[in-house]
Amino acid sequence: MSCSMTAREPADLREDSFKRIVRKRAQNHCVDQTVYPNENPGLSPSSIFNGYSHLLSPFEKIEVKKYGKIYALSMNPETLKAPENAIEKDFFEMGSIYKMKKDEHIGYRYTIDKVIGQGCYGVVGEATDGKTKQKVAIRMVSKLAPRIYRETEMIMYISSIDPDHTFDCVRMLDYNVFRGFHYVVTDLFDTSVKKYIKEHHPNGIALENVAAMGRKILKGLVFLHEHNIVHGDLKPENIMLNLANPNDVKLGDFGLSRFAKPYHDHVQCQSMFYRAPEAFVRGRYNGATDMWSFGCTVAEMVSGKIFLAGDNCDDQFYLMQEVINIPPPVFFDTFYTNYYFFSTLKEAPKHIVITDHGPIVSFIYTKAADHRKIPGATPIGSFFTKTEQKPFNNFILKVFKWMPASRITAKQALDHPFFYSLSACFNQQMSLADGPLFAPKVKRAA
Known part of the structure; x- marks a missing residue:
């Protein structure tokens, strides 16, 4: 039958x-x-x-x-003129x-x-x-x-x-x-972090304010991750704030949110500039995916510019390698790369770094666009070099890892010196949890 x-x-x-x-x-x-x-x-x-x-x-x-x-x-x-058959006439x-x-x-x-x-x-x-x-x-x-x-x-x-x-x-x-x-x-919120940066701080927000805002965002992420929820589209546009009440910082836009699964659900998430490496190579999404986006977001808040701004998806992945070097062997063993971003050709094209990854994958050649530097040529440490940025730089290095399991978690980030206490960053006694978001600038001793 x-x-x-x-x-x-x-x-x-x-x-x-x-x-x-x-x-x-x-x-x-x-x-x-x-x-x-x-x-x-x-x-x-x-x-x-x-x-x-x-x-x-x-x-x-x-x-x-x-x-x-x-x-x-x-x-x-105009609405008062709507005819009796307004729906049929597509009036609205x-x-x-x-x-x-x-x-x-x-x-x-x-x-x-x-x-x-x-x-x-x-x-x-x-x-x-x-x-x-x-x-x-x-x-x-x-x-x-x-x-x-x-x-x-x-x-x-x-x-x-x-x-x-x-x-x-x-x-x-x-x-x-x-x-x-x-x-x-x-x-209703006055603005998003993206608009706030563009309209008020095009050269970046003060570090103490980034730390306070970041702590609020992390609390939201800890809550989501403890309930197995991946935000999936964390970026400055989706973080809302009120200027009249600067402690009112909220996570918004859950259109790409999902429950973390032990397998890849084949649904694209994250905007390109804030997309984690595993999202490019059919990896599964979890809290670590959000933490990569969080790292890109706070880096943009500090600099005033998009931290990793590739021309397209391919270039975005190449740019990651320029900043954090070629992926480790376990990356190829864990994710399905299908050699889309990598090649095993014997002859390396232009701008290629040849590395021997041992028995897992031999002679991996990293592809790159013509205008990109070789992998590792622009390390993260070269972006935030000021003395007062050292705690922030230390945090960023813990976020931008190829393997999701190697990244700092949202809960661990709350205890990081940059977010845990402004005194650890600026030698100033101030509580991030209870203090004002837009704190006055602190003059550092010579």
Whole structure:
């Protein structure tokens, strides 16, 4: 007896993912349960019809009946012109991206104050929560971005194991669907570390501030790694901070996060400039993968420039060799390199270093682009040479290791002199855990 299986359409998979998320949402795994003073009790749809029907478009007069409580209405005149068949006319769409506009509402609860930005995964706006009166960030996700389900479920899980939000990860306040678009509501932050460097410290942030910010990031990583979670996309753009409250530094964007597995799951993670060596050669991801990204991030914070900026994926891998030399023999034995980055040719091309790795791999030739120096020509120690940078340089050397098992862990990094105590770095008594993030510069004795 034979049986046949019908291939499932992507839409079916998306629907299953959405139903699973809705079930978890019903268990309050992601909805903010904080009771704020002077909360708006909201109005019923019938009350809206009685007093505010002139603020509803023909389409909204039908749509509003689906909502139990109304906390916000649109003040945008263009939205008020939405026809009764607005969805069929793609009135709210621009391709697969929602057309977010100032003064309109999302889900009859959030009023858009301004549009912050738009990318391939959706559009982000700053909004006011009509129920709690709090400022929030709201992201309307592209219909072509299935990673929203993984990110949403991951943040729900993080919220369930950290209900008090004490481990420096961005909170999800709400998640729902509005006019066919999924949206995620999170805490609002002034800026990212990337923008902060670009706008305020193009030549690098003061070391004492890097240490304080880095310690907050490490606490978040320790929490994730203890629960077997790999962030997967750690970089300055995904570290959020508030200028008014400089101790408020959080890890954000869990779109590429996953649980660490004993095997490679064949899903690419990490942005290229912050990608660990094992991610190039089909290695499995774990906490050490995040630590490589963390090293690239803090190095960028100190210098103000991307630490390892290759032209493409191939060049990025060659650049790693220029900085930390050719991989050890165990690297080839552990990972599937497929000779993509390495060759066993007898005749070495230009810019090649020939090394004998013994019986495991003989006569490995390291490929390199024409504009790259030979492996090991620009060691890490040559980047941070100032006297006050020695503790930081010591930490960086412990991060940039070819083998994941050889890298310092997030928990060990918290005890490293650079992060553990500013006094160890600057001969100044100051606690990183309790002190201000943007500490005043300390003049070193001559």
